[in-house]
Amino acid sequence: MGWYYIQGILILSGIYLMAVLGLSLLTGFTGLFSFGHAGFMAVGAYTTAAMTIKFNVPFILALLIGGLAAALVSLVIGKLTLNLKGDYFCIATLGFGEAIRLILDNVQYFGGARGWPGIPLKTGLMNVIIFNVIAVVILVNLIKSRHGRNLQAIREEEMASQIIGINVFKYKMISLAISAAYAGIAGGMLAHYTGFLQPKMFQLIKSTELTIMVIFGGLGSISGSIIGAIVLTSLPEVLRAFDRWRLVVYGASVIFIMITRPQGLMGGYEITITNIKKLISRITSLGKKKHTIGGDN
Amino acid sequence: MSTILALKNVTKQFGGLTAVGDMCFDVKKDSISGLIGPNGAGKTTIFNLITGIYNVTEGEILFEGNRVDGLQPYQIADTGITRTFQNIRLFKKLTTYENILTACHYNTDYSILDAVIRNKKFRTGEKKLHQQVQELLEIMELTDRKDAVASNLPYGLQRRLEIARALALKPKLLLLDEPAAGMNPDETIRLMNLIKEVRDRFNLTVLVIEHHMDLIMGICDKIVVLNFGKKLAEGTTQEIQSNSKVIEAYLGEEDVIC
Amino acid sequence: MSAFLQQMINGLSIGSVYALMAVGYSLVYSIMNFSNFAHGGVIMIGAYMGFFLMTALELPFAVAFVLAAIGAGLLAVSLERIAYRPLRKRNAPFLYFIISAMGASIFLENIVVATIGPTFRTYPKVFSSTPFQFGQISVGRLDAIMFLISGISLMMLVYIIEKTKTGMAIKSTAYSIRASTLMGVNTDRIIFIVFGLGGVLAGIAGVLFGMKYTVYPQIGFITMKSFIAAVFGGLGSLPGAVIGSILLGVIETLTAGYFSSQYRDLIAFILLIAVLIWRPSGLMGKITEDKA
Numbered sequence: 001m002g003w004y005y006i007q008g009i010l011i012l013s014g015i016y017l018m019a020v021l022g023l024s025l026l027t028g029f030t031g032l033f034s035f036g037h038a039g040f041m042a043v044g045a046y047t048t049a050a051m052t053i054k055f056n057v058p059f060i061l062a063l064l065i066g067g068l069a070a071a072l073v074s075l076v077i078g079k080l081t082l083n084l085k086g087d088y089f090c091i092a093t094l095g096f097g098e099a100i101r102l103i104l105d106n107v108q109y110f111g112g113a114r115g116w117p118g119i120p121l122k123t124g125l126m127n128v129i130i131f132n133v134i135a136v137v138i139l140v141n142l143i144k145s146r147h148g149r150n151l152q153a154i155r156e157e158e159m160a161s162q163i164i165g166i167n168v169f170k171y172k173m174i175s176l177a178i179s180a181a182y183a184g185i186a187g188g189m190l191a192h193y194t195g196f197l198q199p200k201m202f203q204l205i206k207s208t209e210l211t212i213m214v215i216f217g218g219l220g221s222i223s224g225s226i227i228g229a230i231v232l233t234s235l236p237e238v239l240r241a242f243d244r245w246r247l248v249v250y251g252a253s254v255i256f257i258m259i260t261r262p263q264g265l266m267g268g269y270e271i272t273i274t275n276i277k278k279l280i281s282r283i284t285s286l287g288k289k290k291h292t293i294g295g296d297n
Numbered sequence: 298m299s300t301i302l303a304l305k306n307v308t309k310q311f312g313g314l315t316a317v318g319d320m321c322f323d324v325k326k327d328s329i330s331g332l333i334g335p336n337g338a339g340k341t342t343i344f345n346l347i348t349g350i351y352n353v354t355e356g357e358i359l360f361e362g363n364r365v366d367g368l369q370p371y372q373i374a375d376t377g378i379t380r381t382f383q384n385i386r387l388f389k390k391l392t393t394y395e396n397i398l399t400a401c402h403y404n405t406d407y408s409i410l411d412a413v414i415r416n417k418k419f420r421t422g423e424k425k426l427h428q429q430v431q432e433l434l435e436i437m438e439l440t441d442r443k444d445a446v447a448s449n450l451p452y453g454l455q456r457r458l459e460i461a462r463a464l465a466l467k468p469k470l471l472l473l474d475e476p477a478a479g480m481n482p483d484e485t486i487r488l489m490n491l492i493k494e495v496r497d498r499f500n501l502t503v504l505v506i507e508h509h510m511d512l513i514m515g516i517c518d519k520i521v522v523l524n525f526g527k528k529l530a531e532g533t534t535q536e537i538q539s540n541s542k543v544i545e546a547y548l549g550e551e552d553v554i555c
Numbered sequence: 556m557s558a559f560l561q562q563m564i565n566g567l568s569i570g571s572v573y574a575l576m577a578v579g580y581s582l583v584y585s586i587m588n589f590s591n592f593a594h595g596g597v598i599m600i601g602a603y604m605g606f607f608l609m610t611a612l613e614l615p616f617a618v619a620f621v622l623a624a625i626g627a628g629l630l631a632v633s634l635e636r637i638a639y640r641p642l643r644k645r646n647a648p649f650l651y652f653i654i655s656a657m658g659a660s661i662f663l664e665n666i667v668v669a670t671i672g673p674t675f676r677t678y679p680k681v682f683s684s685t686p687f688q689f690g691q692i693s694v695g696r697l698d699a700i701m702f703l704i705s706g707i708s709l710m711m712l713v714y715i716i717e718k719t720k721t722g723m724a725i726k727s728t729a730y731s732i733r734a735s736t737l738m739g740v741n742t743d744r745i746i747f748i749v750f751g752l753g754g755v756l757a758g759i760a761g762v763l764f765g766m767k768y769t770v771y772p773q774i775g776f777i778t779m780k781s782f783i784a785a786v787f788g789g790l791g792s793l794p795g796a797v798i799g800s801i802l803l804g805v806i807e808t809l810t811a812g813y814f815s816s817q818y819r820d821l822i823a824f825i826l827l828i829a830v831l832i833w834r835p836s837g838l839m840g841k842i843t844e845d846k847a
Contacts, residue, residue, distance in 0.1 A: 098820075
């Protein structure tokens, strides 16, 4: 395994991490489930590529425009469907995700279903890392503020949130828009990493995978989402040798996780310095206790 | 005393069923008023109408002289009305502290951008909120349970936390839906005192639904009695206790004849 | 005019197969309140079973048809055992069921790719391709048979639900799973039956679909449209699922006939969104109000 190969896996993990961070805000912290995030990635990917290729916009700016475009699309979708009940919203996002893909299939300007080759390769390990660090900082700061607490209140108990004066619809819109912007930027990075875009890359299965990554890491945990994205993106790549059986194992493990550890790896906890200190002190005090018990004997 | 809340000919129908019919009553400012009646009389429905969870079918609800029916629940909270729920609705997985902190969000106004860049406005705002939470924890005697997850609190404390969360909004009118449900007589008396104390301290008006008659008779200035979605009687505790219609509804006709 | 009628008839035939699939979604939704996305996988496996029973084992169509239906029923039931029952016992939220279902559908699709391969396979010819002729309108023999078999299967389902004691229990469980348990209904058994019924219909639909088109691992995606039909009619409502399916079938063939077949799938999804916005609970579903 050469560095080039490892670097490739890291970049890909970073790209999906970006999208997963956004979805984590929506699903893990606001309690809304989306099966349409591949659609937002597609909007971001095509917008970013169009900006760099057709309008010669600098890459970083193009990425931000891609994220903005995805956020705008999500606002339209949210306006129409966010007042639907949980599972219906979920179905609506699924419909939108697929609709976006099918529309792109028919847009010849972007190559239609045959795809769009020749996108300049501009996504590197460095800019993926920088973007992700910024993304995590923004997310953590947002969650640890009154706005983030309002989102979590909505996740916990929607009616009580209304009663304490939270504009639930507005906050759901904000969460959806930020989440879509992250997905859009991830899409833009993906476009400039693979150098090729095709609507087929953004099928329903991609949205499902993103949700699975969030759940695998644990709802309501950013560190969990980070681990989820990296493990679940790199694992299939490492297992390339098994190729045909890869997705079989993947499907089976998804069921296995759901029925055995539904709270995910982190179960809502975060890896922070204070939490690690607590854990260490608990382990050492546990060791001491054992010691004294042993001494009594 | 001026009127803070007025229901004028309020009707709520579910399909063909009239849950509340032609309801009229006033709540005076700074008073503690009680809403009583047998199960299914429409008490909680009235709370849901006042707080905007249900839309009124007909009639008007006025708060401080302005119409609030037709507003969204969060807008009604903005005007200064909040409540507790009969089947406690806390943010279950959050701690006591976080439950109150979340509800304090009104008392600062930093934007999302302020939060993301952690500027001074954000920091002073957060500091103010944390002070307010400390105060509320002390008043409601929840300080020693501040890090407990809400769903792990004993029932009585969950009810108290719900009141604390409501107070965090600094409301003008507080609606309590069976605050003493599941409490023993001792706890009920403590709750009574707490409600009075809170009213005086925060200049509140309280409207309370309760089945514990001791509590109702002990703290209410005025009582509205409901039966089958209609108003049966209205008056002071003495008036209600001696009202034959009320006794009939509660005890059945035969007892009155005897 | 006759061209229009022709399209209508084609739409009716495809719509009836959608209906077979859609009732499977709706049956499960009515009782368990989640969208069973693994249903597409069961349909696909049903199609493959029919294909191999007829080609590798050279069984006659009728035998292969029945065996495929039973096989799909068994698959659906075991899927419930493995992927959903543990969640049910824990009262997990609906999303966990959906994710588990998605996992199952990924598993089923790819196990077929890994073992049988991703190639398209064509069913052996069972019915002659000379159409029935009614004046100017010709009806494909296969289309007519599809319509007939679907119709009979659906009527049998209606009979089971409306006229048998088990059907009564299914209806009451759909109304309230808790109350039914208290009234002595064995909900585990009811859910077993519901998945079995859904699976059998899925198997039938799979075979019919395979005969009409071809068999391939991603056939499950096409069944997404029957899901749309179920939403269209109102998730959880059986008459809704049937009406939604027929409407979708007709709309699709009309779109393909008068515009372009490229827009056929797009129309389906746009319809889904439109219905959700205009009437989220579908044509026949109930609208519920939150209680405080």
